[in-house]
Amino acid sequence: MQNTTLSQERIDLLEDRAQFVRLETIRLIEIAKVGHYSSVFSCAEIFASLYYDVMNISDNPAWPERDRFLMGKGHAAVGLFPILADLGYFDKSWLDDYTRLGSPLGDHPDMRKVPGVDFSSGSIGHALSNGVGMMHGARMQGLDFNAFVLLGDGEMQEGQVWEAALNAASHKLSNLIAIVDRNGYQLDGKVDDVIAIEPLDEKWRSFGWEVHVVDGHDVVALTELLRKVKADKGRGKPCCVIAKTLKGKGIDFMETEPGWHLGYLSPEDSERARQVILSAKGARQ
Amino acid sequence: MNAPDSKDSWQYRELNTRAPSLSVLSDTLIELAEAGHPVAAGTADLQHSNGLVGFARKFPERFVQFGISEQNMVSAAAGIATTGMIPYVATFASFLGLLACEQIRMDVAYCAQPVRLIGHHTGISLGFYGTSHHATEDISTTRAIADLTVISPADGAQFAQLLRESATYEEPIYFRIGRGHDPAVYDSQEPFKIGKAKTHAIGKDVTIIACGYCVHGAKAAMKTLNAKGHSVGLIDMHTVKPLDEEAVLKAAKASKVILTVEEHNILGGLGSAVAEVLAENPAKARLKRHGIMDEYALIAPPTHLYRHYKLDAAGIEDVAASLL
The missing domain is CATH 3.40.50.920 (Rossmann fold)
Structure with a gap:
């Protein structure tokens, strides 16, 4: 039992929702026959923590004062859609037609088609700029919401990220919180073999951001940290949370085989993955 | 001997007093803001070239200086628009319609955000600055982007009219304007409508x-x-x-x-x-x-x-x- 201000009920909820994201991701990718399993599995706890605890949201996905969530790593949208359906933003039956002709739900999130998606993405490197703009707009409109921008670690190689980082620090956009899903892999291999990005914490710090490093799968540590940085109104600078994660977290054979950035599980492997997740869930309870 | 409207060289310092269509940008945005429209503005280190310094002084809380980051500016403008503001972001047309083309497509046009992109000093109007500063492809790139309106005003009077209409126009717009020395074709009373030649x-x-x-x-x-x-x-x-x-x-x-x-x-x-x-x-x-x-x-x-x-x-x- 960890020493935490989170109730056991809340911890159970967050862990349950993270596993729900993983199970739904397996189900949806079975429909599409190809998808980004492991990219979702590394950030499932981040999704759960934000949507079921940290973010200020309501039943109305267009509420002007809501906190915003943006995904630089839009290819993990298959893990976001089940949450948005679970929150009641659209009918759960939409999920059953994931990626089929005319479906609002594709490999990347589309704000024009999916209620609850705060900004479309897919072209890596834009999202932090979109979040920067939302913060400028919030100031102009006298609104005080936060924008949480989930970035891939491979995304650190996009120059536009650093243009946005400079802007956010220069304009003291303290309600902007970037979360880097530091799972270590991108399509062509290990991030630091493709183009090295370390020391990442020092980079963000030198760009004028407050930086925290956390275990991205520890829902208690992650949620407490995100609550804390959201509540801090005196920071005077934007905040970057580097979440140390495992690509494919929760599925043993994906954790050890990095080639899973994009793939398809055979029905047998899907079932095996499902059993691995369910047994992990049972073991904790 | 050159005609009065044919400056062979120019000084940015004098530009605002000599550049009708560029002072129009700032003056009209001020007029729209004062009339209650939720307009905002931004630029990429060119507030003196495009005259937005005037708007920035009048409405500093509605102006964002992006520095030399055109792609970031366009993506951020789309983010600003999601909060209900109507952002007008301006920089050289070569860096807007070409360098930031993908951001225009993805974040502005595809996301249907009411951003107004002002590509100024377009065409060959930057003269001996050379090809990096010329924009002779920006109509091609923007015209090929769905749900984006493309406007190339003839002079300052026409630009002002179309800017006024843009405050309530639904689609995102790419405005392509000149160096500001564009000779006048129309008087300020002449009416124009977007989409009507x-x-x-x-x-x-x-x-x-x-x-x-x-x-x-x-x-x-x-x-x-x-x-x-x-x-x-x-x-x-x-x-x-x-x-x-x-x-x-x-x-x-x-x-x-x-x-x-x-x-x-x-x-x-x-x-x-x-x-x-x-x-x-x-x-x-x-x-x-x-x-x-x-x-x-x-x-x-x-x-x-x-x-x-x-x-x-x-x-x-x-x-x-x-x-x-």
Whole structure:
């Protein structure tokens, strides 16, 4: 039992929702026959923590004062859609037609088609700029919401990220919180073999951001940290949370085989993955 | 000896007093903000070049200085728009319509955010600054982006009118404007509407369809040729997309030749847009496209370039006369 201000009920909820994201991701990718399993599995706890605890949201996905969530790593949208359906933003039956002709739900999130998606993405490197703009707009409109921008670690190689980082620090956009899903892999291999990005914490710090490093799968540590940085109104600078994660977290054979950035599980492997997740869930309870 | 509107060189310091269409940008945005429109503005280290410094001084809380980060500026403008503001972001057209093209497509047009992109110093108006600063492809790139309106005003008065309409216009817009020294074609009372061409006259021999800076020269060329007994008309196609096809077809039925004139590559720009209409709607007129002939412009002061590429009044007259 960890020493935490989170109730056991809340911890159970967050862990349950993270596993729900993983199970739904397996189900949806079975429909599409190809998808980004492991990219979702590394950030499932981040999704759960934000949507079921940290973010200020309501039943109305267009509420002007809501906190915003943006995904630089839009290819993990298959893990976001089940949450948005679970929150009641659209009918759960939409999920059953994931990626089929005319479906609002594709490999990347589309704000024009999916209620609850705060900004479309897919072209890596834009999202932090979109979040920067939302913060400028919030100031102009006298609104005080936060924008949480989930970035891939491979995304650190996009120059536009650093243009946005400079802007956010220069304009003291303290309600902007970037979360880097530091799972270590991108399509062509290990991030630091493709183009090295370390020391990442020092980079963000030198760009004028407050930086925290956390275990991205520890829902208690992650949620407490995100609550804390959201509540801090005196920071005077934007905040970057580097979440140390495992690509494919929760599925043993994906954790050890990095080639899973994009793939398809055979029905047998899907079932095996499902059993691995369910047994992990049972073991904790 | 150059005409008064033909500066061979220029000083940014003096630009705002000498640059009608650029001071129009700031003045009109101030007017719109004061009238209660939720307009905001931003630029990428060019507030003195585009005159937005005036808006920034008047409404500092509605202005964002992005520094030299054009792609970031466009993506951020889309983010600003999601909060209910209408952002007008301005920089050199080469860096907006080309460098930030993908951000325009993904974050502005595809996401249907009411961002107004102001690409200034377009075409070859930056003269001896060279190809990096010329924008002779920005109509092609923006015209190919769905749900994006593309406007190339002829002068400051027309720009002001269309800016006013843009405050309540639904789609995102790419405005393509000149260096600010654009000679006046219209008085400030002349009405214009986005998507509706201004037909000056239909010529039996030639009807010129022009946009932007070239409208001024085309109008002068029309007058000269008509005074010599020819029948030459002019359509000011300030909105390149959506194109006023009705105006094109009306001219194509009455004229022997349609001559398009633009400060842009003849591939993909106004000439191509008109060609598409004529190809699908057989009419009497044949088509001649005039502009930058799929090449990079030489180094020279802008007015020398306009003369060299036959985009000034005498040049356009020459080209039109060769079709008579």
